[in-house]
Amino acid sequence: MAFGKIYLFPSLLxxxxxxxxxxxxxxxxxxxxxxxxxxxxxxxxxxxKACDRNINIDGLHFEVLNEHxxxxxxxxxxxxxxxxxDIGVISEAGCPAVADPGADLVALAQRKGxxxxxxxxxxxxxxxxxxxxxxxxxxxxxxxxxxxxxKRAAALKAMERxxxxxxxxxxxxxxxxxxxxxxxxxxxxxxxxMLLCVAADITAPSQSIITKPLSDWKKSTYDYAKxxxxxxxxxx
Amino acid sequence: MAFGKIYLFPSLLxxxxxxxxxxxxxxxxxxxxxxxxxxxxxxxxxxxKACDRNINIDGLHFEVLNEHxxxxxxxxxxxxxxxxxDIGVISEAGCPAVADPGADLVALAQRKGxxxxxxxxxxxxxxxxxxxxxxxxxxxxxxxxxxxxxKRAAALKAMERxxxxxxxxxxxxxxxxxxxxxxxxxxxxxxxxMLLCVAADITAPSQSIITKPLSDWKKSTYDYAKxxxxxxxxxx
Numbered sequence: 001m002a003f004g005k006i007y008l009f010p011s012l013l014x015x016x017x018x019x020x021x022x023x024x025x026x027x028x029x030x031x032x033x034x035x036x037x038x039x040x041x042x043x044x045x046x047x048x049k050a051c052d053r054n055i056n057i058d059g060l061h062f063e064v065l066n067e068h069x070x071x072x073x074x075x076x077x078x079x080x081x082x083x084x085x086d087i088g089v090i091s092e093a094g095c096p097a098v099a100d101p102g103a104d105l106v107a108l109a110q111r112k113g114x115x116x117x118x119x120x121x122x123x124x125x126x127x128x129x130x131x132x133x134x135x136x137x138x139x140x141x142x143x144x145x146x147x148x149x150x151k152r153a154a155a156l157k158a159m160e161r162x163x164x165x166x167x168x169x170x171x172x173x174x175x176x177x178x179x180x181x182x183x184x185x186x187x188x189x190x191x192x193x194m195l196l197c198v199a200a201d202i203t204a205p206s207q208s209i210i211t212k213p214l215s216d217w218k219k220s221t222y223d224y225a226k227x228x229x230x231x232x233x234x235x236x
Numbered sequence: 237m238a239f240g241k242i243y244l245f246p247s248l249l250x251x252x253x254x255x256x257x258x259x260x261x262x263x264x265x266x267x268x269x270x271x272x273x274x275x276x277x278x279x280x281x282x283x284x285k286a287c288d289r290n291i292n293i294d295g296l297h298f299e300v301l302n303e304h305x306x307x308x309x310x311x312x313x314x315x316x317x318x319x320x321x322d323i324g325v326i327s328e329a330g331c332p333a334v335a336d337p338g339a340d341l342v343a344l345a346q347r348k349g350x351x352x353x354x355x356x357x358x359x360x361x362x363x364x365x366x367x368x369x370x371x372x373x374x375x376x377x378x379x380x381x382x383x384x385x386x387k388r389a390a391a392l393k394a395m396e397r398x399x400x401x402x403x404x405x406x407x408x409x410x411x412x413x414x415x416x417x418x419x420x421x422x423x424x425x426x427x428x429x430m431l432l433c434v435a436a437d438i439t440a441p442s443q444s445i446i447t448k449p450l451s452d453w454k455k456s457t458y459d460y461a462k463x464x465x466x467x468x469x470x471x472x
Contacts, residue, residue: 008366008367019259019260019261020259020260020261021259021261021356022259022356023255023256023257023258023259024255024256024260025255025256025257095362095366096366097365097366097367097369097372098362098365098366098372099372099373100372103369103370103371103372104369106366106367106368106369107369107370107447107472108369109369110368110369110433110446110447110448111447116367116369116445117367117443118362118363118364118366118367118445120257120258120356120357120358120363120439121356122356123359123362125362126331126334126354126359126361126362127354127356128354129333129334130244130331130332130333130334130342130354131244131333131342131352131353131354132342132346133333133339133340133342133343133344133345133346133352134339134343135339136333136334136335136336136339136377137335137377137379138376138377138378138379139376139377140374140375140376140377140404141372141373141374141375141376142374142404143373143374168376168378197346203356207353209352209354210346211343211346211347212346236343
């Protein structure tokens with residue numbers, strides 16, 4: 001018997017109709033899958049309903065994979081694929097297995113020779129990079145910066161160096177309530193002619209993606225304290 | 237008068253129906269735009285026809301932006317937006333302004349305060365990262381590796397170091413006819429337990445995305461010489 005496949009279904013970054021940000025193929029495929037591995041049960045059910053309001057949620061099998069899941073449990077989640085069933089993976093927001101525990105499931109599937117099929121969907125990293133005007137031929141996503149002052153200063157220095165010597169766009173995130181502080185830190189620690197792009201509320205009606213020099217950010221009024229945002233640095 | 241917007245329309249990575257890889261929103265929006273900046277005229281026209289076979293191509297305005305375009309010409313391409321018209325940007329394959337000259341147009345639009353709207357579409361970098369099982373919380377895309385032997389060896393050493401010290405997935409590309417040579421180089425220069433993911437023909441029916449240790453690649457038979465591929469390295 002052939003193995004089932006692992007389909008990686010991107011979900012929504014902000015509330016909108018699935019057809020705004022997902023190809024029709026995803027929506028058709030997701031209705032054909034009955035085994036799911038999801039990061040958050042409530043979000044996943046709501047997303048499935050949004051994709052197909054006639055879906056029979058009670059007929060579906062769900063396993064929850066989050067940062068508390070034991071490695072042994074991850075292995076068991078692949079069992080349906082070994083028995084020929086396709087498995088859909090849905091993370092809490094955006095593309096599964098990029099910055100969530102889905103990567104462990106995918107790694108194990110690869111080791112077992114199960115085919116993994118990634119589907120197209122919204123990625124705040126990629127959408128922000130496109131709209132920033134920065135170098136997309138060389139870029140690094142580094143996740144969260146350290147919070148502790150000395151470590152944060154070192155991380156900013158490392159980014160400045162990678163921009164200068166590698167011509168590498170630096171991409172990072174922050175917890176929303178710390179966003180304003182982050183912009184202020186960047187503006188005070190880095191050269192004024194360095195460019196900062198702040199991409200907030202990506203794919204929402206309130207989306208804003210603004211690139212300007214740190215010297216301009218320093219003089220600007222802004223409030224990103226309640227908006228999910230992603231930050232990019234570069235110097236053209 | 238309000239400025240027009242710059243819409244970044246991803247195009248296809250391989251021949252398929254647009255609804256396979258693009259949201260319905262993109263297809264509806266693209267039919268409403270009359271000014272386009274495109275990397276390659278023939279590909280862009282074919283893509284527009286695939287999105288909407290009733291489109292009147294002769295009623296559209298096209299400017300070509302490629303690596304030969306002068307900076308002064310790029311500025312002129314934004315004129316319709318300053319006059320209130322939306323502009324669509326289409327690159328030869330995949331997401332505009334990520335690894336093509338569209339980034340110069342976007343940078344200039346950002347400087348002039350013109351809104352830039354990135355749309356969702358297929359990115360071989362992101363799709364490969366999702367399906368690799370590698371670390372998506374920290375990754376770098378470094379474009380092409382150097383060809384010259386000493387420089388290539390240094391680049392491989394730098395990747396090995398960034399994987400070890402930064403836990404950073406390394407992503408890179410090669411010209412297809414050199415793909416097999418690249419896999420052989422990686423397998424002979426780097427530790428056998430390091431994992432290599434080769435993602436070939438992404439979004440095509442022949443798509444294959446395979447992760448295994450370099451020691452396994454060394455013993456495998458493979459032929460990527462005529463297949464567009466993207467490569468990822470990591471050590472879990």
